[in-house]
Amino acid sequence: MLPADQHVHTQWSADAPNGSMRQACVRAAELGLPGITFTDHADLTTLAVSENAAAYIRAIGGQIADGVYTPPPLDVAGYVGCVRECRQEFSDLRIRAGIELGDPHLHPQEAARLAAARFDLIVGSVHSLRRDAGYADVADRYADIPDADVVREYLAEVTTMIETSQQFTVLAHINYAARYWPGRDGEYRSADFESEYRTALRALARSNRALEINTSGWLPLDPDLLDWWRQEGGALISFGSDAHDPDTPGREFPAAAAMAQAAGFGPGDCGTALWVRS
Numbered sequence: 001m002l003p004a005d006q007h008v009h010t011q012w013s014a015d016a017p018n019g020s021m022r023q024a025c026v027r028a029a030e031l032g033l034p035g036i037t038f039t040d041h042a043d044l045t046t047l048a049v050s051e052n053a054a055a056y057i058r059a060i061g062g063q064i065a066d067g068v069y070t071p072p073p074l075d076v077a078g079y080v081g082c083v084r085e086c087r088q089e090f091s092d093l094r095i096r097a098g099i100e101l102g103d104p105h106l107h108p109q110e111a112a113r114l115a116a117a118r119f120d121l122i123v124g125s126v127h128s129l130r131r132d133a134g135y136a137d138v139a140d141r142y143a144d145i146p147d148a149d150v151v152r153e154y155l156a157e158v159t160t161m162i163e164t165s166q167q168f169t170v171l172a173h174i175n176y177a178a179r180y181w182p183g184r185d186g187e188y189r190s191a192d193f194e195s196e197y198r199t200a201l202r203a204l205a206r207s208n209r210a211l212e213i214n215t216s217g218w219l220p221l222d223p224d225l226l227d228w229w230r231q232e233g234g235a236l237i238s239f240g241s242d243a244h245d246p247d248t249p250g251r252e253f254p255a256a257a258a259m260a261q262a263a264g265f266g267p268g269d270c271g272t273a274l275w276v277r278s
């Protein structure tokens with residue numbers, strides 16, 4: 001049995017111009033997923049952007065003023081209303097309204113305000129790293145320092161987020177920094193950062209939260225991360241395609257589920273959301 005997809009973006013995310021909540025539901029039903037949890041972006045960090053990053057942001061319709069990008073706020077009422085309509089139309093699919101909360105540890109008050117809206121799931125993500133002036137999107141941080149230093153900085157920030165924010169229950173894309181690895185000093189190998197990964201995973205396991213297997217396709221599925229997660233005491237996993245268009249919910253889920261089973265995890269009692277250590 002395939003797991004629910006618990007990380008899906010729609011037209012309510014600024015970086016998903018081709019998103020469609022309704023079509024994502026159609027796709028999830030076609031694939032036979034037991035459920036889909038929408039996690040549109042609630043990003044709170046204002047970014048100082050390089051020229052490269054600015055070109056990307058403008059391409060998706062974002063506004064930059066004086067080299068600074070302010071992510072648009074999530075229209076919570078509009079988004080939740082759209083989820084409600086989909087629930088009526090797709091009554092056989094378990095549809096949940098979550099958010100992907102970016103850098104909650106940097107914005108504790110705003111994160112608490114959003115969490116008070118009682119979403120069905122909050123996925124916590126580090127998307128930003130400090131740079132000399134302000135913050136950089138993680139992809140953009142490679143413009144400042146060597147490749148390996150970005151990954152180490154990222155994992156240190158993930159550990160800080162886990163230790164200082166209680167506002168999320170699933171850690172999204174722990175290997176996000178590697179998605180943008182430029183390869184200036186060779187190939188990315190997660191084993192080169194095992195100790196930093198283990199530190200973050202240990203903190204997450206101690207707080208009884210779930211690790212996401214992100215199947216966005218930017219990186220091959222990484223069984224090492226799951227082995228380390230289990231060894232550090234991790235008990236819960238969530239599956240997320242991080243889809244930004246309606247064709248990709250559930251992407252690579254058969255392979256991800258097989259990898260999770262090989263690492264000793266299986267469906268929980270309800271069979272529709274988190275998998276548990278067996």
Ligand SMILES: [Zn+2]
Pocket residue numbers: 100125127172173
């Ligand atoms: Zn993210």
Ligand SMILES: [Zn+2]
Pocket residue numbers: 007009100242
């Ligand atoms: Zn995402």
